[in-house]
Amino acid sequence: MTTTQIAPPVATAPKPAFKLNWVQLSPVLYTIGLFVIWEIGVRLSGLPHTIFPTPTRVFEAIVQYWSPIWKNSLQTLYTTVLGFIIAIVAGLGIGLFIGWSKTIYAGLYPIMVGFNAIPKVALVPILVIWFGIGTVPAVLTAFLISFFPIVVNVATGLATIEPETEDVLRALGAKKLDIMLKVGIPRSMPYFFGSLKVAITLAFVGSVVSETVASNSGLGNMMASAQSNFNVPLVFAGLLMLAIEGIVMYALMAWVEKRMTGWAHRSTMSN
């Protein structure tokens, strides 16, 4: 038998020294593209700034009103994050409680769905009666609107443990609490962290809605008063700041999700 010597693999062609990563760049390019189209569209149509301002005019407004915009952005971020944190704590607690047993799950789920169907805006007047206008109703609205997806996801993660996995533990004499601690809770974590992305966006909706109708501060309030002064560029500036805060918080939650539940993204981890 002859042995053929296998040649070492030839080194692959040297990479071009400079190569753009289009996939990574594309969010930036698309955003710039959106602004360009917006600018051109408004200019061509000849709409006045009081109806639809160009992006350049909006950026001008941001520079001009930077101090109030900054202050109100921080206020909105503060109420949103506070409401969101309460939603996490309450959502985890209620989710664990509901997912604990099939009976509780069956009994409370319809009530939760009914509660979620109530438009949270309708609750703001009640919150104002109870707590007055300002930060408190904004925080509570952010909380009320964002905790439902957390509850549902945690409860679903618990309630859908595979029977085989449960059998493995039960055969060892595991109690309900053991099964929840060893399987249920770790298993529902990807659902939980996944729901945070949805919940944080909803929390912004809640706080801004409440600020718009019942507050003296925050981006919602700022936009409402700018609108009554026909300062449309400032309204758009507020929208832009909200979008930025929303994207940053969403990205943060996506990062946390990836960090905490890497095992659930196993196919993507192998490369």
Added chain:
Amino acid sequence: MATPLVSIENVDMRYGGPEGTLAVSGLDLKINRGEFVAVVGPSGCGKSTLMKLTTGLHIPQSGTVIVANSQVTKPVSIVGMAFQNPTMLPWRTTLENILLPLEIVERHRHRLRAHKADYIAKAEALLETVGLKGFGEKFPWQLSGGMQQRANLCRALIHEPELLMLDEPFGALDAFTREELWCVIRDLHASQDVTIALVTHDLRESVFLADKVVVMSARPGRIISEHVVPFERPRQLDLLYEPAFNEMVQKLHGEIATARAAA
């Protein structure tokens, strides 16, 4: 021998309410302490159900299941069970998965923290016997199907159960690994005071390993015959090529074929 370790008498088990599937009917089986019993039969005849009845995961609608002198009304704690499909928890490493029973079983859970190193050493020794040395730190989803099954076996063994229930533990393995693991199980049975019930589709496996091979009928399952395996222990893999061995395998094969046809 005194009273059998496992005694199943005239058991009926129906899934999903009164109109559901009757999985087993009129099931009778005794397993003595220290015995190695293999259960064979057509697919869907209720072999897995038999295992779950014995471990107390299912409670029969009629008849009695007695394990270690007491009637089974809830999961019994003296068993280790390897299920048909390996159910490893994906967020734990293989080693942590194997240690899982120790966190649950009464006898071990209180000692675990203080004797962690001993237990880990034991788990690693087990991994080595099944040919998974060095894979403890990997996550289960980084292992192949056959490797997961071997880890599954380690998990069933870690808490040194008195009664080991194996439900097709070698299903996804190649012939060579399979024979290797037969020897692991054989040596385990020889060296320790353990009673083993093995469900398998591989008739050679059943004859090679067991003291007694039990044949089940098609669904609803019951025991149609029991065969004492005459070959002396310790058995070597050469046995697989002896005429008497193949004769017995053939006889079992014929019986199952008839049982299937009767369905």
